[in-house]
Amino acid sequence: MNKPRIKSELKRNQILDAATLQFTQHGYAATSMDHIAKLAGVSKQTVYSHFGNKDELFITAISYKCEQLGVTELLPENLGPVESTLTLFSQRFFAMITSTDSMAVHRTCAAECVAHPHLSKLFFEAGPLFVIDKLANCLAEYHRRGELDIEDCREAAIQLLAIIKGEQWTRLEFNIAESLSEQEINHYLQRSVRLFVRGYQSLG
């Protein structure tokens, strides 16, 4: 008779998965509670008993996705030569931000930034700000070693991250059909790191 406890947890996750998929795919307004319930394989009332209303479900689903953003390790544990470290970083970072999940959450938060400012801020802090800090620390270390001559490491981190996104990320944001091959992307990343290193190299 006391099965409900565990059964509820399972259904809760089913609902959250379905909600995340629908919200990030079709947007907040175009997603209906009926569709979420059907996709999760539960009744609509079950959805409401778990999350109260549509807004709460949306916030719970997207918040969870935001908190998962910073899990991937982007920098190697031991920092080797500048160019190889930053090249590796750029490849990992680019792969992360162009993943289907990342793109979907990004689009959703941006689209809802007026109606749900708390969510867009959550995404911004867990995503962009989080990575800026990490890279800035890395650049500071290379500056300390005398391998890079950087006055403002946070600013430099912002610049490198922006270059990495380049045109390709925007193409994905707008769902443009023609996109670059993996080889072309790696070529672009490698040359972008080179531009960055050359722009900040120590002359003395």
Added chain:
Amino acid sequence: MNKPRIKSELKRNQILDAATLQFTQHGYAATSMDHIAKLAGVSKQTVYSHFGNKDELFITAISYKCEQLGVTELLPENLGPVESTLTLFSQRFFAMITSTDSMAVHRTCAAECVAHPHLSKLFFEAGPLFVIDKLANCLAEYHRRGELDIEDCREAAIQLLAIIKGEQWTRLEFNIAESLSEQEINHYLQRSVRLFVRGYQSLG
């Protein structure tokens, strides 16, 4: 008795203005034909007699905004010293892409890139692609003069444009409250141009 002709044109523009505002502010699904009609000061039937249905009105409104994107002249007619030209360009470009209009259309097209791929492509070509080509031509000229050593001018243009957007543009995309002052932005732009020029300068 034959006033309708001219009166119609006026109402048509009122409807288009109202539709653009609502669609870019609240998104496609969250905008209703009733609200547009009320905001435009006409009846709903008048909206339908002019534009047929919601989708057609949306496409007409956003397409018009997209076509207006490339009107601002970003580069000076006569190209002077590299750094001053690119600094001026960066300021104009940044002002353009961070305008309320640009941001609103960008967000709308990105949010609707699956349901309305034609619109997002229109925006991408009239915006990003258009500017990339213009800047690439400019960089090619400096390469020809021997002031910059650029192997791939289109790639370099993409890199500079990306740096200019930097973190600040993303803040605006997500409607983050705290943003930089005009002075801080100009400082960032100036130093970004310097990084770019230093990374691509001719060594001899």
Added chain:
DNA sequence: GTCTATATAGCGATAGAC
């Protein structure tokens, strides 16, 4: 706790008067 059935409101789109 979970289901089916339903209340209420707002949507896109249309009909008919003037």
Added chain:
DNA sequence: GTCTATCGCTATATAGAC
């Protein structure tokens, strides 16, 4: 060409059976 009034439909959210 423009208005008011209205049709169907679907949305969010709730009520009551088990």
